[in-house]
Structures are given as C-alpha cells and as structure tokens.
Amino acid sequence: QTVVTQEPSLSVSPGGTVTLTCGLRSGSVSTSYYPSWYRQTPGQAPRTLIYKTNTRSSGVPDRFSGSILGNRAALTITGAQADDESDYYCVLFMGTDIWVFGGGTKLTVL
Amino acid sequence: QVQLVESGGGVVQDGGSLRLSCAASGFTFSRYGMQWVRQAPGKGLEWVSFIRSDGGSQSYADSVKGRFTISRDNSQNTLFLQMNNLRPEDTAVYYCVRDGSGHYFDYWGQGALVIVSS
Numbered sequence: 001q002t003v004v005t006q007e008p009s010l011s012v013s014p015g016g017t018v019t020l021t022c023g024l025r026s027g028s029v030s031t032s033y034y035p036s037w038y039r040q041t042p043g044q045a046p047r048t049l050i051y052k053t054n055t056r057s058s059g060v061p062d063r064f065s066g067s068i069l070g071n072r073a074a075l076t077i078t079g080a081q082a083d084d085e086s087d088y089y090c091v092l093f094m095g096t097d098i099w100v101f102g103g104g105t106k107l108t109v110l
Numbered sequence: 111q112v113q114l115v116e117s118g119g120g121v122v123q124d125g126g127s128l129r130l131s132c133a134a135s136g137f138t139f140s141r142y143g144m145q146w147v148r149q150a151p152g153k154g155l156e157w158v159s160f161i162r163s164d165g166g167s168q169s170y171a172d173s174v175k176g177r178f179t180i181s182r183d184n185s186q187n188t189l190f191l192q193m194n195n196l197r198p199e200d201t202a203v204y205y206c207v208r209d210g211s212g213h214y215f216d217y218w219g220q221g222a223l224v225i226v227s228s
Binding site: 040 | 172
C-alpha cells in the first residue's frame, strides 16, 4: 500500500516563508509522479494551487511555488499572509490511472 | 465558467446503496476525464475513482473496488457514482472533480454528503 507523507502541521510568521513537503514512505518523489497541491479551508471545497510539480493553476499568486527538493515534492509559500492559514494536500499520480493523497498539512500563520 | 454540481447524497443504512450524480457545465464534458474524491468528517482527502473521457476505462481505490461503479453520460454532461454495500467508513463528502491534462484535479464541485448509519 502506497503511503504519501506530509507534515501534519506547520507554522509560519506573517511575511515569512514556509516549505511543505510531500514524500513517499518507500521511495523518492520525482516529476514522474506529477505532484500537485491543493488548499482547503474549513467547509469549502479544495482549490488547486500547483500541478505537474511546479505549474501554478490559474489565478494562483506567484507567492506559491512548487519544486522537487531532494526526494520529496515541495510547496513553498513566500510572504505568508493570514489567509494562507489552511489545510494543504499533495497528491501523487501512481500510474495506471491511480492517485494517492497525502494526509495533509495544517498551516498556521502566527 | 466550469461548474460541477453534485446531487444524490443523503443518509443510508449500512449495506445500502446510493447513486451520486454530477452535472457538468461550462466546458466540453466529453473531452475530459472525471474523478470522485471524498473526505470523511474531520479527515483528509481520499481519491475514489476515475473515468476516462469516453468512459472506456475506469479505476478505483482499493477501499471501494468491487462496491462502487463510476460511469458517465456524455450526452447529458453527467457523471455518476453508484455506491453499493455501503459501510459506515464510507461516510464522507464526495467531490466531483474534473481531471486536468497533467494528471491532476483542476475543478472541484462543492460536494455531496453521504452518511452511512450502522
């Protein structure tokens, strides 16, 4: 069973920079997994932020960027704002039309 | 603009069945793969199922394989999820999602709540 790992929680100061990561319990994440990132606030549907590792979805500010860092996919938020406080999820494409979500990271801005 | 509107959610007993629908508009439905993603109360997102644009191929998470069936009617711009032998752990908000070219989820509906009572 494939397990995608994310930090359960992170915090960042207003104006600061934070990096969320997305890994595999067994193995390394590469661009071949087409990592994508989503943001969700309570009671709302998720919103797409980043796809194909580093492509920003329409309307997403360039404060959000995606990359591969070492053996993990990463979402970096620069100039953090109060309304960046959300749950963030990554998902990996495992091939043969199968996807696996990470457990999500709860980001606090304080 | 792209709109995805789920319907058919509700309360069903353990072992029961339910069919979700998703009405799509604002894009050429027949050109896109479609997905179902769910979220149990207070939990994270879980991929459930995918269907290709022509309906010719489907895939499922192990947790629902053999119990759920995804289908689509391209003439009616509608996606379906037939859920049989429901279990309490299937209780969740079910999101209809358009598949982006690039193996990701690009537009999300607002979700339909399914509650399976034991």
